[in-house]
Amino acid sequence: xxxxxxxxxxxxxxxxxxxxxxxxxxxxxxxxxxxxxxxxxxxxxxxxxxxxxxxxxxxxxxxxxxxxxxxxxxxxxxxxxxxxxxxxxxxxxxxxxxxxxxxxxxxxxxxxxxxxxxxxxxxxxxxxxxxxxxxxxxxxxxxxxxxxxxxxxxxxxxxxxxxxxxxxxxxxxxxxxxxxxxxxxxxxxxxxxxxxxxxxxxxxxxxxxxxxxxxxxxxxxxxxxxxxxxxxxxxxxxxxxxxxxxxxxxxxxxxxxxxxxxxxxxxxxxxxxxxxxx
Amino acid sequence: xxxxxxxxxxxxxxxxxxxxxxxxxxxxxxxxxxxxxxxxxxxxxxxxxxxxxxxxxxxxxxxxxxxxxxxxxxxxxxxxxxxxxxxxxxxxxxxxxxxxxxxxxxxxxxxxxxxxxxxxxxxxxxxxxxxxxxxxxxxxxxxxxxxxxxxxxxxxxxxxxxxxxxxxxxxxxxxxxxxxxxxxxxxxxxxxxxxxxxxxxxxxxxxxxxxxxxxxxxxxxxxxxxxxxxxxxxxxxxxxxxxxxxxxxxxxxxxxxxxxx
Numbered sequence: 001x002x003x004x005x006x007x008x009x010x011x012x013x014x015x016x017x018x019x020x021x022x023x024x025x026x027x028x029x030x031x032x033x034x035x036x037x038x039x040x041x042x043x044x045x046x047x048x049x050x051x052x053x054x055x056x057x058x059x060x061x062x063x064x065x066x067x068x069x070x071x072x073x074x075x076x077x078x079x080x081x082x083x084x085x086x087x088x089x090x091x092x093x094x095x096x097x098x099x100x101x102x103x104x105x106x107x108x109x110x111x112x113x114x115x116x117x118x119x120x121x122x123x124x125x126x127x128x129x130x131x132x133x134x135x136x137x138x139x140x141x142x143x144x145x146x147x148x149x150x151x152x153x154x155x156x157x158x159x160x161x162x163x164x165x166x167x168x169x170x171x172x173x174x175x176x177x178x179x180x181x182x183x184x185x186x187x188x189x190x191x192x193x194x195x196x197x198x199x200x201x202x203x204x205x206x207x208x209x210x211x212x213x214x215x216x217x218x219x220x221x222x223x224x225x226x227x228x229x230x231x232x233x234x235x236x237x238x239x240x241x242x243x244x245x246x247x248x249x250x251x252x253x254x255x256x257x258x259x260x261x262x263x264x265x266x267x268x269x270x271x272x273x274x275x276x277x278x
Numbered sequence: 279x280x281x282x283x284x285x286x287x288x289x290x291x292x293x294x295x296x297x298x299x300x301x302x303x304x305x306x307x308x309x310x311x312x313x314x315x316x317x318x319x320x321x322x323x324x325x326x327x328x329x330x331x332x333x334x335x336x337x338x339x340x341x342x343x344x345x346x347x348x349x350x351x352x353x354x355x356x357x358x359x360x361x362x363x364x365x366x367x368x369x370x371x372x373x374x375x376x377x378x379x380x381x382x383x384x385x386x387x388x389x390x391x392x393x394x395x396x397x398x399x400x401x402x403x404x405x406x407x408x409x410x411x412x413x414x415x416x417x418x419x420x421x422x423x424x425x426x427x428x429x430x431x432x433x434x435x436x437x438x439x440x441x442x443x444x445x446x447x448x449x450x451x452x453x454x455x456x457x458x459x460x461x462x463x464x465x466x467x468x469x470x471x472x473x474x475x476x477x478x479x480x481x482x483x484x485x486x487x488x489x490x491x492x493x494x495x496x497x498x499x500x501x502x503x504x505x506x507x508x509x510x511x512x513x514x515x516x517x518x519x520x521x522x523x524x525x526x527x528x529x530x531x532x533x534x535x536x537x538x539x
Contacts, residue, residue, distance in 0.1 A: 002452075006364060006373075009357035009427075013376040016420045020391030021379075027394055037397050083293070086286035101287070108294050111524045112481045114501050115517040119297035121509040122304070122313040129300060129313040162294060192280045220384025223483050227505050237386045241487075244390065254394070257387045268382045 027254035028052055039250045052255035062239065062252075066259055069236040072225075073218035076157040077211045080165040083158070084210055088169025089199070092176070105166050113160045117227050120156050121147060124228075153229035157218055164217075165210040172206030205274055212271040220260055236260050302521065305514035312511045322515035332500055332516065339497035342411055343479035346418035350475035351468050353419065354426025359464065361427065362434035363442075380424035389488035392417045396489060410494035417489040418482060422475025426467075429474065433467035434460075473531065477524075 026041060029048045033040040042048045056062045091101045108116060123129045126143040134140050146152060176199065184194035222237035229235075236256055244253035300313065305323075309316025326332065357377045361370070380388055396406060396413050406412055441463070445455040483502045490496065504513055 002364065005356065006360050006367065006369075009353060009360055009377070010369065010373055012353050012423070013357070013373065016392070016395070016416065017376045017379050020388075020395035023394040023398055024387070024391045037401070083286060083290045086283040087290040090283050090287035101291075104291055105294065107525075107528070108298065110477055110528060111298070111521050112477075112498075112517075114481065114483065114498055114505065115301070115520060116298060118501075118505050118509055118513055118517055119301040121505060122301060122514070123297055125508065127311055127314070129304075132314065159294065159297070162290065166290075195280050195283070216382055217384060220386045222386055223502065227502075237384070240386050240390065244488075250394075253390060257390050260384055261387060264382075264384065271382065272378070 024254045024257050027251055028258045030251045030254075032249050032251050037250065038248050049251060052251045053258070055252065056255055056259045061234070062256065062259075065234045065236045065239040065256075066263065068234060069219050069221075069260075070263065072154070072157070072233075072235060073215045073221070075154060076161060076218045077165070077214040079154065079158045080162050080214045081207060081211050083162060084165035085169055085200075085203070085207060088166045088171075088206075088210075089173045089203070091166070091170050092173035102170065105163050109163045114223070116159055117156050117224060120152065120159065120228060124152050124155075147228065148230050150230060150233065153225050153233060156224045156228040157221065160224060161214040161218060164213050168206045168209040168213060169203060172203050176202055209271065209274045212267050212274070216264055216267055216271065219264055298521070301514055302518045305511070305518040307511065307514075310511060312509045312514050322511040323519070325512050326515045326519070329512065332497070335495050335497045335500040338411060338494070339480055342415045342418065342496060343476045346415045346422055346479045347472045347475035349415070349419035350422030350426050351472045354423030354471060354475070355430050355464065355468055357423065357427040358430025358467075359434065359460070362431045363439070363460070377424060377427045380421050381428065385482075385484040388421065389417070389485045392420065392485065393488040408493075409489055409491040411490070413489040413491075414486050414494050414496060417485045418475070418479040421482070421485060422471075422478055425474050425478065426471030429471045430464055430467045433464060437463050469531070473527075 027039065029042050029050075029052070031040040031044075031046055031049045032038060040046060056066065087105065091098055091105070094101050121128075124146040125131070126145070126147070128147070130146060131140075131143040134144065180198050180202075181194050184198045185191070189197065220237045221235065222241055225233050225235045225238055226241075236259075240253050240256045240260075243249045243256065304313050304315070306318055306320065307314065307316050308319030308321055354377075357373070361374055361377065364370070392413075393409075396409055396416075400406060400408075441459050442455050445459050446452065450458070481498060482496075483498045486494070486496045486499050487502075490499065501513065501516065504510065
């Protein structure tokens, strides 16, 4: 009976998590073909297709997409961290306001990120709120091209992922011993120095976790670059969508997925290590 | 704590909430340009109520999200329970890794993998015939069950087994012990997990884009294609309604949990 109960989740996960990932691997080695579905697997006669994975390292289009995704994800995670670190600490020390403040940070997560991206579109576009305000103040007579830029994309990404980064820092900050900071103060440290030399070092593992928690999903982000970024922002998520839906080149799309996973495997392992020893 | 730490908190909260606050305020503007004030008006809510395509997508999304969340609670609950209560067994590490995989895999990878899986299933067994609401539901249940498993596992891990063992010592069958002790212990995490999976489903564009056919346009997918063309006052109104619904649900759940606690 107990074994049967173990088999249920095992079977579900084998079918809907493991098998699909294996199929991505097979697809990355397949050939694009006419027909439905538009591919020929390695056992259809032509053998393994070595081109797809080679393309990713040699063709600058794909190589740059992968590199640009990592840079964008890194920038997003860094900016999130700069805001989330003080936010998490301040909320952990907010006494009876702690819960309300944490709720205020997490509530946007429950309200849907598309809505928040929509709000940024309304703010940043040519006839948007910010441009209208700037023109009303006489600061500019042409609308500034704010939307569809790298800056807008980064802004939207930070806005979407910030709550994820606050959580680990908050959790770690609630476990800090305030006596240590007091000791530093008693020994003559200014609050700023005590913070930098005593508090911050203790939070390092949680800061690393917060960074990775943003970096990993941001590296494959598709929706935000598509809605806020410049048309030429070729991030891997966007290129994968293009290859799959527009070019109907399933093998190259799968190869991109494999490459993205290969780049993320180290951060993922690192993240899981950090989660295990709190 | 230096003063700038608190200043950063307020700056962060303003950054998170100001765009949303403006969006809600301008949903009640009569102007046909979004984010330009044209006097108080409900015209965009009325326009929304007449938009059959969006209403249909919203209704489909609610059904898919409810179904996906329920399936996710069933399977994620079982996974979390097995991981927390079955001790070490052969294959536990593999099960744990697979259960956590959807949490760390990029959405585009999960979406592509599930689509390839459904296509392969169809060509092998003729099922599922085409893609639509059912395949989106299965995809969302897969993602949701990973979150439910984590929540359930950590809830059970924080409660030791004394109660279950006492019940077994007093002669309860394993099934009775599970139903009367373990399940009530898990209950809050199952409710939280259901809500989490429901929200994830209502918010997902990428998995739904991959796994839905032309027949399965969910609300986020419809909203996404509207936003692609730019913001309209109608979207403001829709977003405001969705925010209101989310806030009401959270308040209701919060009250319910407080009363029970």
